[in-house]
Amino acid sequence: MSHQLTPHLYANKMSRLYVFCLFCQFAAPVKHSLKYFITASSGVPDFPEFVGAAVVNDVQVGYCDSSISRAEPKQEWMKELIKNDPQHLDWYTHKCHGNKEVFMANINGLKQRFNQTGGAHVLQRMNGCEWDDETGEITGFNQYGYDGEDFIALDLQTLTWTAPKPQAFPTKLMWDTEKTRLEYNKYYYIHRCPDWLKKYVQYGRSDLQRADHPSVSLLQKTPSSAVSCHATGFYPDRALMFWSKDGEEIHEGVEHGEILPNHDGTFQMTVDLNVSSVPEEDWRRYHCEFQLSGVQDIIAGLDRALIRTNWVVPSQFPSGPLGGGVVGLLLLLAACITGAFVWRRSRDGFRLVNR
Incomplete structure (x- = not known):
């Protein structure tokens, strides 16, 4: 050799x-x-x-x-x-x-x-x-x-x-x-x-050395659907987002979406949590966490009052910001129609994976 x-x-x-x-x-x-x-x-x-x-x-x-x-x-x-x-x-x-x-x-x-x-x-x-x-x-x-x-x-x-x-x-x-x-x-x-x-x-x-802060929101289509944690407007694309329970990252019932580009050069990503088997009284134990070097971590608690959904009358939506500003349901639709293949990075270091 x-x-x-x-x-x-x-x-x-x-x-x-x-x-x-x-x-x-x-x-x-x-x-x-x-x-x-x-x-x-x-x-x-x-x-x-x-x-x-x-x-x-x-x-x-x-x-x-x-x-x-x-x-x-x-x-x-x-x-x-x-x-x-x-x-x-x-x-x-x-x-x-x-x-x-x-x-x-x-x-x-x-x-x-x-x-x-x-x-x-x-x-x-x-x-x-x-x-x-x-x-x-x-x-x-x-x-x-x-x-x-x-x-x-x-x-x-x-x-x-x-x-x-x-x-x-x-x-x-x-x-x-x-x-x-x-x-x-x-x-x-x-x-x-x-x-x-x-x-x-x-x-x-x-x-x-550019680092753009994202907006993070919780989205849900119906009461029985998974809750989507959606981050958009961040840069660069080497971001991590995951669901945690009692402060520990969880994998069961979690589905990671691709990191997708926005038209302005920033990025968006979505991580879904299946809440069908999570009792309402345990929701407070779950959090969506977004991490990007150079940007303060954003943590969103699983709170029904913060969830944006298309099955609630719009006037009932909360108006407060979440992690720098709440993004409406249109962002969920945008995530569905924006197609791009990006790659996922492991949090453990140098590991090659398929996004």
Whole structure:
């Protein structure tokens, strides 16, 4: 297996693969991140064999795959940066082509090592750096995964590789002897990567640090319908919303909708709670919670007086705001007719899931 093998994202190989920031947690306002995601796959239909993405503060800024000839910028400010520095795009294009050859060879080698002859298999890397612009602290990382499990990771403190699986131990032994490569990794993740990250933050500051407050409302079609917690007008789209009982997130009876774009560039989402088996006296124990970094959490209690519905006379609707303003039933209708495919992020960190 080539010494340049490269990936790690905790992914479900049967999930639809997406290597941008779909599995990342939103960085704190003063902590910035530059992450590279690379995925090589075998036996996965309707998906490129190789995909790479560059992500800044969980915003996708660059992309390449096995079907296109050059890396592509994905943000206007990134296009402006490349206009001023064309060699920047050339470097990414070169790395994309090089990694493609290495990754495809490595996934074939891993299939042999794991004695796999068929099926869908995924080899991934997540590498990059984080920079705290208040403390100046810099953290680098380089992690690999295979078929949704940790495979090997670089410890920059000791400049050694850790191998949680026996099949990765031969790779660890080989890579630990490559002192020149290890020193280069240390330099890259502690110096070059943060320098680029600072440059990206400077170019894209207005977008990367934008955080729009949402409006949250409770909606219900009929007394027997699920209660929908609907948030709209938030930005960016890396938001979390869930139902809780006695302060603990619940999953039973809960259905998560997609994060959908609004016409003004903000986003909306809905999470339904089936209340048919919830006694009225227990409603006060349930809450809808909306979380977005840079924005104060919004918590809406399950209260019939706050629910907007089309089975109550409009004059009986409450007029008070909820979490920054109540959105009427029209938003529920808008959610039904707005179609867009977005991706869901795990609250646990780097996990690839299908929204």
